[in-house]
Amino acid sequence: MNRISGFVILLLGMGILWQGKTLKMGTFKTPGPGLFPFILATILIILSLFLIIPKGKKECVEKLSLSWSKNVKQLVLVYVFLLAYFFFLQSLGFMTAGFLLMTFLFTSISSLRWYIAVPSAFISIGASYLIFEVLLKSYLPKGVLGF
Amino acid sequence: MEIFHNIYTGFSVAFLPSNLFFCLLGVFFGTLVGVLPGLGSPAAIALLLPVTFYMTPESALIMLAGIYYGAQYGGSITSILINIPGEATSVVTCLDGYQMARKGRAGPALGICAFGSFIGGTLSVLGLMLAGPFLARFALRFGHPEYFALTLLATVALTFLAKGSKIKSFISAIVGFFVGIIGMDYISGVPRFTLGTTTLLKGMGLVPVAVGLFGIAEVLSNIENLIDRDIFKTKIKGLLPTRTDWRESIGPITRGSLLGFLLGILPGGGAIVASFTSYAIEKRVSKHPEKFGTGMIAGVAGPETANNAATGGAMAPLLSLGIPTNPVMALMLGAMMIHGIKPGPFLITEHAGTFWGVITSMYVGNIFLLILNVPLIGLWVKILKVPYRILVPIILLFCLIGAYSIENDFYDVLIMLGWGGIGYLMRKSGFEPIPLIFAMIIGPIMEDNFRQALLTSRGDFSIFLTHPISAVLIGVSFLILLIPLFPNVREKVSSFKGEL
Numbered sequence: 001m002n003r004i005s006g007f008v009i010l011l012l013g014m015g016i017l018w019q020g021k022t023l024k025m026g027t028f029k030t031p032g033p034g035l036f037p038f039i040l041a042t043i044l045i046i047l048s049l050f051l052i053i054p055k056g057k058k059e060c061v062e063k064l065s066l067s068w069s070k071n072v073k074q075l076v077l078v079y080v081f082l083l084a085y086f087f088f089l090q091s092l093g094f095m096t097a098g099f100l101l102m103t104f105l106f107t108s109i110s111s112l113r114w115y116i117a118v119p120s121a122f123i124s125i126g127a128s129y130l131i132f133e134v135l136l137k138s139y140l141p142k143g144v145l146g147f
Numbered sequence: 148m149e150i151f152h153n154i155y156t157g158f159s160v161a162f163l164p165s166n167l168f169f170c171l172l173g174v175f176f177g178t179l180v181g182v183l184p185g186l187g188s189p190a191a192i193a194l195l196l197p198v199t200f201y202m203t204p205e206s207a208l209i210m211l212a213g214i215y216y217g218a219q220y221g222g223s224i225t226s227i228l229i230n231i232p233g234e235a236t237s238v239v240t241c242l243d244g245y246q247m248a249r250k251g252r253a254g255p256a257l258g259i260c261a262f263g264s265f266i267g268g269t270l271s272v273l274g275l276m277l278a279g280p281f282l283a284r285f286a287l288r289f290g291h292p293e294y295f296a297l298t299l300l301a302t303v304a305l306t307f308l309a310k311g312s313k314i315k316s317f318i319s320a321i322v323g324f325f326v327g328i329i330g331m332d333y334i335s336g337v338p339r340f341t342l343g344t345t346t347l348l349k350g351m352g353l354v355p356v357a358v359g360l361f362g363i364a365e366v367l368s369n370i371e372n373l374i375d376r377d378i379f380k381t382k383i384k385g386l387l388p389t390r391t392d393w394r395e396s397i398g399p400i401t402r403g404s405l406l407g408f409l410l411g412i413l414p415g416g417g418a419i420v421a422s423f424t425s426y427a428i429e430k431r432v433s434k435h436p437e438k439f440g441t442g443m444i445a446g447v448a449g450p451e452t453a454n455n456a457a458t459g460g461a462m463a464p465l466l467s468l469g470i471p472t473n474p475v476m477a478l479m480l481g482a483m484m485i486h487g488i489k490p491g492p493f494l495i496t497e498h499a500g501t502f503w504g505v506i507t508s509m510y511v512g513n514i515f516l517l518i519l520n521v522p523l524i525g526l527w528v529k530i531l532k533v534p535y536r537i538l539v540p541i542i543l544l545f546c547l548i549g550a551y552s553i554e555n556d557f558y559d560v561l562i563m564l565g566w567g568g569i570g571y572l573m574r575k576s577g578f579e580p581i582p583l584i585f586a587m588i589i590g591p592i593m594e595d596n597f598r599q600a601l602l603t604s605r606g607d608f609s610i611f612l613t614h615p616i617s618a619v620l621i622g623v624s625f626l627i628l629l630i631p632l633f634p635n636v637r638e639k640v641s642s643f644k645g646e647l
Contacts, residue, residue, distance in 0.1 A: 005576045009318055016325060019340055028606030033332040033339055036594045037325065044321050050314045071371045078370060078543075079568065082363075085547065086560045094551075098544065105540035109370060124541060128548055136201050138552040 006051025013044035074108060081105070093143025098125045150276065153503050160205055160504025161511050169206045170508050173213020174515045180214065181221020181234050182527050183538065188218035188234065189584070190365060192478045193357035194545055196485065197552045204486035205501050209508040211482055215475050216268055216458040216509065219418055220516055223260045223451050224527050227253055236418040236454040239426045243439065243446030250442050258386040259444055260451045261520040263400050267452035268513040270404040271411065271459025275466075275506055278412070279495070282467035286492040289468070291600035292611045296620035297470050298593040302586055303624040304413070305473065308420060309579045316582050319573070323586025326351050328594060346558040353481040355550045355563035356587060360580040362546040363567025366539055368574050386521055388444070396448035399429050403452030410453070411460020413472065418454040418461075425453035459509060466490055466502055470589075474581050477588040 016037055026032025085101045092100075102121035106112045112120060132138040160166060180191040191214050199207035222234025227244035240260070247256040289297070302320055309316040329340045330350030341347035388396065406428065407421040429449040430439045439446050461476050469491030471477040483490050488498055495502050520527075550563035570580050604610035612618045 001576055023339060028601055031598045031601050033335045033337045036328060040321055040325050047314055047318050075367055075370045082564055086564060090557055102540055102544060109539045110536045124544060128544060132548055132552060139555050
């Protein structure tokens with residue numbers, strides 16, 4: 001696992017160098033916007049090597065294996081629904097997208113029956129609308145239906 | 148006489164009805180967050196940042212500070228009653244607090260927590276009142292090299308003290324620095340790492356990143372391991388500690404207050420280090436160290452006092468120097484900047500009302516905490532019984548609204564969800580998110596001072612070593628970095644950590 005994360009960090013460091021190549025490094029007298037990112041990327045690449053290259057029997061960092069519990073499917077599903085909320089937020093608006101998301105969360109995570117989950121979702125969305133839109137004068141997104 | 152004038156100024160701000168309300172709200176919410184495992188004070192502060200837009204800067208800071216020190220006490224309730232710390236600062240309270248509860252002494256354990264927290268919190272506010280102006284005067288000597296060196300030391304110390312692999316903590320910090328510099332470079336006006344998008348021109352927002360890393364990621368981790376908490380069934384009676392309890396606790400409370408305040412001031416220190424160190428010291432000075440872990444009240448009084456005292460200590464460098472020493476203070480710095488307040492040596496003169504108002508509100512907040520915690524302990528126990536699976540949807544909803552409502556930007560929601568996923572994977576692979584968020588906030592300050600120092604010295608790096616304060620701070624940073632290379636020192640540090 002350490003080696004995989006090491007490679008990810010290495011790629012990130014190289015990505016910063018690649019993206020930052022258009023930024024002027026300047027000189028030490030007049031440091032440009034590219035100097036600090038260059039230093040950071042270099043340190044990142046060096047540190048990633050500590051994760052990638054094993055140091056004999058005693059590794060620099062403790063070995064770690066990624067273990068997934070049986071709830072991982074539920075977790076992925078929740079994350080997908082959260083992303084779906086983002087993608088539908090603009091078209092459906094906060095009330096509708098939020099209501100659908102909360103109904104899903106109350107049924108899947110809280111294990112509530114649908115006839116309890118639906119009113120719970122309705123109340124939580126209504127309460128947050130009152131707090132943020134009415135009391136705090138925040139502008140929650142409205143969808144094509146106008147709410 | 149000046150101090151009395153300052154106290155008067157502070158109380159005239161803190162006693163405004165609106166500020167009293169927000170102080171009460173802050174400590175209430177902080178205690179609630181501390182009681183509920185899975186949502187720490189950094190996440191709570193990040194979540195409530197958007198709400199503070201509608202308040203005056205004083206009210207906002209008073210409420211956020213209240214959350215910070217309120218959460219320290221809330222966390223101890225879960226440590227004592229269910230052996231699960233609500234906050235990282237209360238981990239050590241589990242050792243003796245839970246054992247006291249098992250012996251039917253949950254009441255005195257909770258009581259001494261409340262009184263210890265009150266005494267520690269109040270004494271640290273006194274310390275802050277004395278140290279704040281002194282630090283501010285001292286900070287007037289600070290130039291760019293000193294500020295760069297101080298930010299370097301704060302980051303190195305925080306990263307070194309983070310749990311787990313040091314290399315991974317440093318990687319987290321470097322990534323945090325990088326995230327912090329995304330957006331328009333304010334010296335040259337050049338966009339950096341914005342991927343051609345306008346959303347990233349303003350940089351990665353503090354709230355979306357913090358809520359993603361601490362809110363969403365924490366919830367995702369908890370979904371993976373959903374467990375129903377088992378509350379230790381005991382009748383909570385006799386919250387007021389007995390004379391014997393007081394006799395055994397007064398020493399730990401006094402030492403915890405002093406230790407907490409001093410460790411809170413130090414870069415990288417804070418409530419977690421203070422509580423662990425206090426426990427280690429109490430164990431060492433005790434006549435019966437072997438009884439620690441079996442329900443010694445000193446093992447509860449010391450750390451609980453120290454973690455609250457550290458909150459006042461941590462405020463000193465933030466308010467006086469403008470440099471946060473821990474992640475929560477870094478978020479407070481973010482909050483101050485959002486409200487157009489630049490913390491630093493001139494805060495005392497330019498925003499005297501805000502400076503002294505926040506400090507004196509902490510007195511008031513500590514009294515509120517005592518009022519909330521002693522008679523309302525039954526309420527907190529009831530809240531503990533709310534299953535976490537019911538809270539998950541509500542926490543997620545709050546995260547989603549919070550991220551959007553800062554700037555009414557859809558992409559902030561996406562950034563938050565992205566960081567939620569990254570934060571979850573970081574936790575799974577042993578990377579600490581705390582150095583990342585800390586470095587993200589402090590990174591731009593560090594870069595600015597680094598570049599300005601080089602501009603001033605016309606590219607001469609010796610400027611960092613010819614200024615005495617800067618040289619000392621950089622020297623200490625390097626010494627900390629070199630510790631792993633010296634086996635003797637490393638073993639001593641490890642054995643100290645082992646004792647904790």
